[in-house]
Amino acid sequence: MSDAVLVAREAGIATVTLNRPQKLNALDLAMWDALAEAMTGLSGDEAVRVIVVTGAGEAFAAGADLAEFSAVRTTPEAAKAYNARMNRALSALREAPQPTVAAIRGACAGAGLEIAVLCDIRLAAESSRFGAPIQRLGVTMPFPEIGYLVELLGRAVTLEILLEGRMFAAAEALQKGIVSRVLADSDFAQEVAATARRLAEGAPLVHRWHKRFTRRCLDPRPLSEAEFMEGFASVATEDYREGVRAFLAKEKPKFRGR
Numbered sequence: 646m647s648d649a650v651l652v653a654r655e656a657g658i659a660t661v662t663l664n665r666p667q668k669l670n671a672l673d674l675a676m677w678d679a680l681a682e683a684m685t686g687l688s689g690d691e692a693v694r695v696i697v698v699t700g701a702g703e704a705f706a707a708g709a710d711l712a713e714f715s716a717v718r719t720t721p722e723a724a725k726a727y728n729a730r731m732n733r734a735l736s737a738l739r740e741a742p743q744p745t746v747a748a749i750r751g752a753c754a755g756a757g758l759e760i761a762v763l764c765d766i767r768l769a770a771e772s773s774r775f776g777a778p779i780q781r782l783g784v785t786m787p788f789p790e791i792g793y794l795v796e797l798l799g800r801a802v803t804l805e806i807l808l809e810g811r812m813f814a815a816a817e818a819l820q821k822g823i824v825s826r827v828l829a830d831s832d833f834a835q836e837v838a839a840t841a842r843r844l845a846e847g848a849p850l851v852h853r854w855h856k857r858f859t860r861r862c863l864d865p866r867p868l869s870e871a872e873f874m875e876g877f878a879s880v881a882t883e884d885y886r887e888g889v890r891a892f893l894a895k896e897k898p899k900f901r902g903r
Contacts, residue, residue, distance in 0.1 A: 650679035657694035666702025673710040684737035694845040699748035706757025769824040776812035
């Protein structure tokens, strides 16, 4: 794997770090490929209870690396091929069965914003800044990326971000629904770690079910009987019995994902 994307594991928590600080973690094609590889590997690892995505240095991710655009995005066909590799990574992040947390400091722009909105929980340091100033480049945000923003933020907010192309502060990102919480810079690392621990201590099967169920709620098709009954499947798990036992005993449950 490229050293531009680092993966560390500790106590069920995997941290994926975009590691190109000299470029404010702007993603080139090799980095997109490395992110896809990292997320695919972690998604299949049952020992991983939660995935934290963050950036090295002073930024989360300032966007895509424009320096390579003149070589890899010269025609619509080339741009389509570029985005296929980019969306392999974004799709792997979106489809990860574990809870995902975006830990955002500094610039979170363009492609970095797309990565952030695909995480389940998005924590921002108060000094972080957000936006998608791609209209200044004369380039559109294509499908399916634009759909990720619309799904989370709605059409009106997405249009405001894309049409104005301005950068804005974490407080406004919270108001728009881009981030879940804004944290004091001094408390940021501690609060991200505490959030990750809470998620890692939860019942992993329940986390996976809840991610799938909330996604299914966005689909207007009626639920099948099998889908409806899956909402009660957790009652047949060892973790359910452990959770009830621990609650009655006033103990912390030890979930095993079974």
